[in-house]
Amino acid sequence: MMLMTSSSTNYNIISISTCSSSRRSCVAGGTLIGPSLNYRFLANKNISTTTHLSSGWRINSSSSSSSSSSKMEISNHPAAAAAAAQPLLNPDELIDSVETFIFDCDGVIWKGDSLIDGVPQTLDMLRSKGKRLVFVTNNSTKSRKQYGKKFETLGLTVSEEEIFASSFAAAAYLKSIDFPKDKKVYVVGEDGILKELQLAGIQYLGGPDDGGKNIELKPGYLMEHDESVGAVVVGFDRYFNYYKIQYATLCIRENPGCLFIATNRDAVTHLTDAQEWGVVPWLVL
Numbered sequence: 001m002m003l004m005t006s007s008s009t010n011y012n013i014i015s016i017s018t019c020s021s022s023r024r025s026c027v028a029g030g031t032l033i034g035p036s037l038n039y040r041f042l043a044n045k046n047i048s049t050t051t052h053l054s055s056g057w058r059i060n061s062s063s064s065s066s067s068s069s070s071k072m073e074i075s076n077h078p079a080a081a082a083a084a085a086q087p088l089l090n091p092d093e094l095i096d097s098v099e100t101f102i103f104d105c106d107g108v109i110w111k112g113d114s115l116i117d118g119v120p121q122t123l124d125m126l127r128s129k130g131k132r133l134v135f136v137t138n139n140s141t142k143s144r145k146q147y148g149k150k151f152e153t154l155g156l157t158v159s160e161e162e163i164f165a166s167s168f169a170a171a172a173y174l175k176s177i178d179f180p181k182d183k184k185v186y187v188v189g190e191d192g193i194l195k196e197l198q199l200a201g202i203q204y205l206g207g208p209d210d211g212g213k214n215i216e217l218k219p220g221y222l223m224e225h226d227e228s229v230g231a232v233v234v235g236f237d238r239y240f241n242y243y244k245i246q247y248a249t250l251c252i253r254e255n256p257g258c259l260f261i262a263t264n265r266d267a268v269t270h271l272t273d274a275q276e277w278g279v280v281p282w283l284v285l
Contacts, residue, residue, distance in 0.1 A: 101126055105137040105147070112274075115154045123156065133162055140167040140235030140263040143195035166263035167192035170233050171200040173261065183230030186251050188244045189237050189263065197233075205229070206247065211239025215246055225250040235263035 103109060109119055126133060135147070135158060142150065144163045151158040170193060174185065179202060187193050187206040197204045205226060215223065229251040237244070252258050 095126070095129065095131075098131070100132040100134065102134045102136055105135055106139055109135065109156075110150075110154060113154075115156075120155060133158075134164060135162055136164045138166040138264040138266065140165065140170065140192050141190040141238075142167065142192040143199070144168050146192060146195065165192065165196075166235065167196045170235070170261055170263050171196035171202060174202055174231060174259075175200045180230060182228065184226060184228050185231045185233055186226070186229045186248055187233050187235075188240070188248050189233060189235030190239070193233055193235055193263070206244065208239050210244055210247070211241060213241070213243040215243055223247070223250065225254070227255055229255055229258060231259035231261060233261045233263065236266075 108116070110116060123133065135151075137147070142165065144160045144165055144167075147163050147165055148158060148160050151163075167189075174197075179185075181201075184203040184205055185197055187197070187204055190208060194204055194207050223246060225247055232248045232251050234248070252260050
């Protein structure tokens with residue numbers, strides 16, 4: 001687990017997340033930077049942004065060039081390095097100095113369907129002190145509403161406005177760039193992405209429904225695809241197969257301007273409380 005802090009003239013914020021060599025998130029210069037989502041989470045209401053989220057939070061999309069810049073900030077930003085190096089000498093003083101706590105979910109709040117020891121007491125304590133809590137996950141298998149139900153099942157009261165999932169981020173990004181109404185999204189992923197696209201009013205196809213489909217490998221076979229697909233969104237997918245790879249590839253290669261959006265880059269995840277599980281974070285096209 002990694003805990004990093006940052007402050008500015010506008011607010012103080014803390015990020016609590018799992019961390020490995022392949023997965024990092026930090027707070028630097030008043031901005032939470034998460035490489036698994038090419039977005040910056042901003043609490044300063046004076047910042048001009050594209051998509052406005054609930055509770056005053058906003059989102060900025062990043063281009064491929066700014067994405068590289070974000071990676072540099074994560075590893076080299078002096079504020080992040082200083083925060084990581086400071087030992088926690090006075091927990092009460094630290095908590096009192098922070099207004100907002102941002103929690104990862106998988107491996108921080110729960111592992112699989114098991115709540116991690118001490119989480120309810122910690123969240124209750126922070127709420128009793130009037131702290132603002134935000135739960136961020138790059139696991140796109142669920143929508144915000146579905147994550148809300150998972151929190152409830154585990155005995156935690158968390159509002160939908162406090163949850164920021166990468167399934168929602170993908171839909172919010174497409175909406176922020178005025179994704180054409182006559183275009184569709186092909187989804188290599190699960191129900192969470194479909195639910196958020198539906199809420200955003202974006203047409204989609206694929207997802208779990210394509211999990212049982214196969215490629216016909218025979219002479220002269222031509223696989224047809226929907227030429228109105230304007231974006232391929234890829235997330236963690238337990239129904240991953242070659243059909244989806246081929247369909248997504250055709251859309252990206254043959255549909256002019258088709259976008260390729262990935263919700264996460266994790267090498268592993270915590271599907272159960274017993275072990276880490278490997279994932280397919282990117283399609284190699």
